[in-house]
Amino acid sequence: xxxxxxxxxxxxxxxxxxxxxxxxxxxxxxxxxxxxxxxxxxxxxxxxxxxxxxxxxxxxxxxxxxxxxxxxxxxxxxxxxxxxxxxxxxxxxxxxxxxxxxxxxxxxxxxxxxxxxxxxxxxxxxxxxxxxxxxxxxxxxxxxxxxxxxxxxxxxxxxxxxxxxxxxxxxxxxxxxxxxxxxxxxxxxxxxxxxxxxxxxxxxxxxxxxxxxxxxxxxxxxxxxxxxxxxxxxxxxxxxxxxxxxxxxxxxxxxxxxxxxxxxxxxxxxxxxxxxxxxxxxxxxxxxxxxxxxxxxxxxxxxxxxxxxxxxxxxxxxxxxxxxxxxxxxxxxxxxxxxxxxxxxxxxxxxxxxxxxxxxxxxxxxxxxxxxxxxxxxxxxxxxxxxxxxxxxxxxxxxxxxxxxxxxxxxxxxxxxxxxxxxxxxxxxxxxxxxxxxxxxxxxxxxxxxxxxxxxxxxxxxxxxxxx
Ligand code: ASP
Ligand code: MG
Numbered sequence: 001x002x003x004x005x006x007x008x009x010x011x012x013x014x015x016x017x018x019x020x021x022x023x024x025x026x027x028x029x030x031x032x033x034x035x036x037x038x039x040x041x042x043x044x045x046x047x048x049x050x051x052x053x054x055x056x057x058x059x060x061x062x063x064x065x066x067x068x069x070x071x072x073x074x075x076x077x078x079x080x081x082x083x084x085x086x087x088x089x090x091x092x093x094x095x096x097x098x099x100x101x102x103x104x105x106x107x108x109x110x111x112x113x114x115x116x117x118x119x120x121x122x123x124x125x126x127x128x129x130x131x132x133x134x135x136x137x138x139x140x141x142x143x144x145x146x147x148x149x150x151x152x153x154x155x156x157x158x159x160x161x162x163x164x165x166x167x168x169x170x171x172x173x174x175x176x177x178x179x180x181x182x183x184x185x186x187x188x189x190x191x192x193x194x195x196x197x198x199x200x201x202x203x204x205x206x207x208x209x210x211x212x213x214x215x216x217x218x219x220x221x222x223x224x225x226x227x228x229x230x231x232x233x234x235x236x237x238x239x240x241x242x243x244x245x246x247x248x249x250x251x252x253x254x255x256x257x258x259x260x261x262x263x264x265x266x267x268x269x270x271x272x273x274x275x276x277x278x279x280x281x282x283x284x285x286x287x288x289x290x291x292x293x294x295x296x297x298x299x300x301x302x303x304x305x306x307x308x309x310x311x312x313x314x315x316x317x318x319x320x321x322x323x324x325x326x327x328x329x330x331x332x333x334x335x336x337x338x339x340x341x342x343x344x345x346x347x348x349x350x351x352x353x354x355x356x357x358x359x360x361x362x363x364x365x366x367x368x369x370x371x372x373x374x375x376x377x378x379x380x381x382x383x384x385x386x387x388x389x390x391x392x393x394x395x396x397x398x399x400x401x402x403x404x405x406x407x408x409x410x411x412x413x414x415x416x417x418x419x420x421x422x423x424x425x426x427x428x429x430x431x432x433x434x435x436x437x438x439x440x441x442x443x444x445x446x447x448x449x450x451x452x453x454x455x456x457x458x459x460x461x462x463x464x465x466x467x468x
């Protein structure tokens with residue numbers, strides 16, 4: 001059995017949803033097994049819903065109504081295109097309308113309260129999937145499939161961390177099996193809303209932005225699926241962002257560990273948590289293009305893939321390099337521990353750490369939005385040392401980026417780093433800091449914003465990734 005997830009652009013219009021229904025029917029027939037389908041909201045809908053909620057909270061009573069009308073129009077247009085039976089289309093339109101009425105009521109309450117909690121935001125932003133899933137299952141029925149919309153709030157059980165909740169696997173697995181297996185046995189395609197879940201007592205949550213991929217692998221793991229297929233709008237996992245590197249290529253295969261590094265460092269294809277539920281069970285994930293279904297895509301498994309040595313180069317921007325330096329740091333135990341605890345107290349997460357071997361300085365990278373709070377917290381922690389002159393003031397450099405070079409083939413292979421640095425030197429790019437993950441799957445370089453694109457292109461060329 002296969003779990004298939006279709007992203008926002010893959011369900012972006014009525015034509016695209018009809019295409020999803022055809023792909024589903026095709027998979028059903030070819031594999032002679034009922035697939036489970038997970039859908040995202042139509043592209044842009046989650047953003048629009050969030051805008052509706054935030055403008056309402058800010059005292060704007062007009063925007064959420066406009067958004068409501070736009071959403072109604074867009075979904076009705078989709079229904080007109082992909083739902084053949086007039087009676088079914090009418091019933092579905094009524095259902096969509098009542099969900100949007102409810103959205104308006106919710107936004108009206110948010111407006112009245114003048115306050116938007118994360119919990120309220122989850123209720124509003126999860127509506128897009130509830131709309132698209134209904135249309136997708138109706139489109140499947142139009143093609144003669146049996147299909148049923150399933151609200152993930154019934155089956156994906158999470159903690160109460162609104163905005164980016166964590167699934168509770170034991171409870172989830174139990175509910176998924178109880179609800180989904182009987183449908184599959186009857187040949188009914190479950191069309192599940194991605195992105196959303198609910199607490200044990202039924203309060204709606206979301207798993208974080210872009211998390212429908214994660215929803216799919218949660219279901220895949222709970223059902224012991226043969227494979228999870230992520231249908232998107234590119235041919236698979238690419239060696240680099242094609243907007244930066246025009247001759248970036250699609251990787252035929254990549255390991256779980258490598259793809260996790262790539263997603264962590266900003267490659268947009270998969271949500272960073274996607275691999276987690278399936279890796280322990282060794283369930284392969286395929287990334288496929290719904291606009292180009294003949295393309296074999298990228299296969300992601302447990303297995304090491306020797307070629308190419310370097311799988312991808314990604315960049316995250318809008319970072320700050322924070323440095324704690326001073327003559328009195330050497331040999332003093334606990335400085336690093338205190339520094340990182342201070343960062344943690346500020347609520348920021350650290351993307352990369354380096355320490356010079358002279359122990360005269362510690363550098364770490366945080367997002368620029370977090371930098372003021374981080375610096376303040378670290379300075380407070382070391383106030384005494386700074387006063388004594390053991391530590392110089394904490395300094396930071398904004399407008400920096402991490403370029404991450406990812407590939408399991410780097411492991412134990414000498415000369416990779418020198419090739420990377422050589423490529424950068426040839427372009428005259430100054431490297432501000434360097435770190436290698438202990439897995440040796442990832443080499444990270446900190447550079448100035450102005451050098452990111454050139455740096456990514458230079459490394460891509462150095463390893464001949466355009467020729468794979
Ligand atoms: N619709 C949600 C979002 O835009 C989830 C997803 O698309 O994966 O974040
Ligand atoms: Mg996505």
